[in-house]
Amino acid sequence: MQEFLHQFLSGLANGGIYAGVGLALVMVYNSTRRINFAQGEMAMFSTYLAWSTMNFGFSYWVAFLMTLVGSFAIGATIQRTIMRPVTNAPVFSVIVVSTALLVIFNSLAGWIFGYTIKSFPSPFPTDAWYSSVYMSAHEVGMVIITAGMLALMFIFFRFTKHGLAMRAAAQNPASSRLVGIRVGWMSACGWGLAAMTGAVAGLMAAPIVFLEPNMMNGILLYGFAAALIGGIDNPWGAAAGGFIVGVLENLAGAYVVGTELKLSIALAIIIGVLVVKPSGLFGHRTISRV
Amino acid sequence: MTDILEIRDLHAFYGASPVLKGLNLNVRESGITALLGANGAGKTTTLRATCNVMVRVTGEIRFLGTRIDDHPTEQIIRLGVAHVPDGRGTFTDLTVDENLRLGAYTRKDKAGIKADFERVYGYFPRLRERRKQQAGTMSGGEQQMLAISRALMSRPKLLLLDEPSFGLAPLVVREIFSILRTINQREMVSMLLVEQNVSLALNLADQAYLIDTGQIVKHGPASVLQSDAAIRRVYLGY
Numbered sequence: 301m302q303e304f305l306h307q308f309l310s311g312l313a314n315g316g317i318y319a320g321v322g323l324a325l326v327m328v329y330n331s332t333r334r335i336n337f338a339q340g341e342m343a344m345f346s347t348y349l350a351w352s353t354m355n356f357g358f359s360y361w362v363a364f365l366m367t368l369v370g371s372f373a374i375g376a377t378i379q380r381t382i383m384r385p386v387t388n389a390p391v392f393s394v395i396v397v398s399t400a401l402l403v404i405f406n407s408l409a410g411w412i413f414g415y416t417i418k419s420f421p422s423p424f425p426t427d428a429w430y431s432s433v434y435m436s437a438h439e440v441g442m443v444i445i446t447a448g449m450l451a452l453m454f455i456f457f458r459f460t461k462h463g464l465a466m467r468a469a470a471q472n473p474a475s476s477r478l479v480g481i482r483v484g485w486m487s488a489c490g491w492g493l494a495a496m497t498g499a500v501a502g503l504m505a506a507p508i509v510f511l512e513p514n515m516m517n518g519i520l521l522y523g524f525a526a527a528l529i530g531g532i533d534n535p536w537g538a539a540a541g542g543f544i545v546g547v548l549e550n551l552a553g554a555y556v557v558g559t560e561l562k563l564s565i566a567l568a569i570i571i572g573v574l575v576v577k578p579s580g581l582f583g584h585r586t587i588s589r590v
Numbered sequence: 591m592t593d594i595l596e597i598r599d600l601h602a603f604y605g606a607s608p609v610l611k612g613l614n615l616n617v618r619e620s621g622i623t624a625l626l627g628a629n630g631a632g633k634t635t636t637l638r639a640t641c642n643v644m645v646r647v648t649g650e651i652r653f654l655g656t657r658i659d660d661h662p663t664e665q666i667i668r669l670g671v672a673h674v675p676d677g678r679g680t681f682t683d684l685t686v687d688e689n690l691r692l693g694a695y696t697r698k699d700k701a702g703i704k705a706d707f708e709r710v711y712g713y714f715p716r717l718r719e720r721r722k723q724q725a726g727t728m729s730g731g732e733q734q735m736l737a738i739s740r741a742l743m744s745r746p747k748l749l750l751l752d753e754p755s756f757g758l759a760p761l762v763v764r765e766i767f768s769i770l771r772t773i774n775q776r777e778m779v780s781m782l783l784v785e786q787n788v789s790l791a792l793n794l795a796d797q798a799y800l801i802d803t804g805q806i807v808k809h810g811p812a813s814v815l816q817s818d819a820a821i822r823r824v825y826l827g828y
Contacts, residue, residue, distance in 0.1 A: 461695070468681050468692050475679035477643055479740065480667035480696040 306434050307554045308547055313439035314508075314522075315546020316446030320501030321516075321523025322530065322538035323453070324494040329532050330470045331490025332383065334394045338401035339498050340520030342378075344513060345405050346371040346499035347506045348413050351420060360423045364503060368496050375495025376488040383491070384484065409513040420506035442504045449500055450539050453493075457535070466490060518563050522549065525569040531580030540582065545569060594619040594748050594780045595640065600649035602632070602639045602804075609635045609645070611804040617748065617797075620778040622770075624795035624812060626788050626825065632804045633784040634676050637750045640782075641666055641673045653748065668696050672746035676753055678737040682726025686717055689725050689736055693743030703743070710739035713769050731762035738766070742773070749773075749781045755790060763787075767794055788825040792816045 321339060328336040336342075349370050353363035382401070386393050424431075424441035431437035457463035469476040469486035476483050501523075502516065509515045526545045530537020545566065553562040573580060595617035602610040610632045617623045625633050639647045642663050651659040658666050667673075681689050690710065694703045711718040714735040720728060725736060734754055741749055754770070755763040771794060773779055785791035791812075792798055798815045800808040808815065815821055 461691070464684075464688055464691060465695060468684065468688075471683055472679065472681050474643065475675065475681060476692075477663045478641065478667065478673045478675060478679060479692045479744065480664040481692075482664050 309435045311547035311550025315543035316442045317505045318522040318526040319539040319542025322526030324498040325527045326538040327494040337398040340516030341405035343498035343502035344516045347502035371495040371499035372492035376492035379488040379491035418511040420511045422507040521566040525566040528573045537582030596652040598650040603646045622781040622795045624783045624791040624798040627801035631801045670747035672741035673750045674737045678733045687721045693740035751783045
């Protein structure tokens with residue numbers, strides 16, 4: 301029983317990372333109706349930025365904040381310079397561009413930082429009072445950080461003027477322009493926020509999977525599964541989906557398929573959701589009168 | 591009487607195909623000007639050109655004397671133009687309240703915005719009842735009221751109205767048009783009204799323009815056009 305609880309809770313902790321990546325995917329989808337396949341690699345690159353910042357001698361949390369700001373800038377810049385020209389292009393062009401971004405970020409990281417695997421610190425001391433046999437301090441910290449991030453997102457989108465404007469611009473760009481919203485900038489903000497969310501996921505994942513250019517490969521798949529389970533346009537669904545995927549993956553890995561086949565769980569979930577319920581568990585159903 | 595909007599030799603294109611071919615039109619300050627014509631004549635395009643949305647434009651458009659034809663949409667809105675688009679432009683997934691908050695997006699004066707919520711709810715009490723409701727679930731008439739209210743929330747000097755009567759029951763249309771008149775008289779908001787319902791528009795407006803295939807073919811005081819034999823025959827049917 302204790303073993304089961306441990307597997308369950310550490311799955312929940314991993315789920316926080318998947319929820320972060322899933323949330324980033326949803327945010328890009330909601331602001332531009334496209335999937336960003338480079339989301340994982342952008343998060344990886346952000347993690348390298350944090351690593352270099354720390355190597356400069358900054359403390360973890362200073363590096364954390366600087367990375368968030370930097371990631372926002374990178375995300376927004378990519379949207380403005382690379383994605384904007386293909387806004388109205390066919391969906392395949394966008395897929396090709398974002399896949400190209402994936403490869404570029406991967407190679408860029410390898411070229412600048414090297415392919416050797418680096419260890420990455422956790423901000424949560426291993427002997428902290430909240431660590432236990434069920435969950436390590438880092439796992440507890442991961443859950444708290446993810447929950448905090450979700451809460452901030454909720455407040456931002458629900459209660460602030462800019463959050464409302466971003467939702468409006470995603471839903472109805474034409475009307476948004478007519479009330480004076482700069483729709484292009486809102487898309488850029490969506491990309492920036494997504495890059496920021498991904499960066500948090502990367503920073504939380506790095507102490508577990510170690511820092512290397514391919515660190516987010518598997519995680520991106522889990523993030524996709526999370527976003528799809530929740531419904532690709534629903535941020536809360538993606539967060540819930542992340543935790544569901546994390547727990548399922550860990551339990552199945554421990555008791556059913558073994559660790560080698562863990563990643564196939566993500567693929568099975570993706571295919572299962574697309575076949576059975578493409579709109580996801582909490583997917584969006586528009587009610588409208590005509 | 592000065593003109594709040596002056597349009598000179600306006601040409602507009604969707605892609606390469608021209609829709610407006612040298613259109614001239616003035617809207618008087620504090621007045622209601624109607625733009626009438628058949629389907630596809632270029633009425634909606636004239637409004638879109640004024641706000642610089644979805645259409646390519648050459649020519650000259652002045653708002654309160656300043657040229658705006660090269661301004662991006664959000665800047666034109668900030669100057670004091672509000673556009674009630676065809677199809678009402680409802681943010682269907684957001685609540686009525688959120689729709690109105692978006693209308694006030696360009697403003698910073700919190701107290702004034704709060705007062706304006708009361709003001710538009712005063713004009714359209716039905717919206718107050720439905721303030722927490724998802725806007726897309728409302729009836730067409732209610733969504734039209736919401737579109738007008740959303741436009742009013744920006745405190746516009748000029749209101750562009752694109753067929754506010756479209757698809758609505760006669761009773762609702764009468765209600766909306768009488769409120770438009772009240773808004774015009776009480777707040778001196780100038781209006782450019784596009785309508786297919788000619789008699790309705792001529793009753794509300796003081797000036798009217800008749801557009802045909804991208805050009806103005808007739809204009810004058812609404813009362814004069816109302817008794818114009820050709821207009822009566824083609825558009826009013828008596």
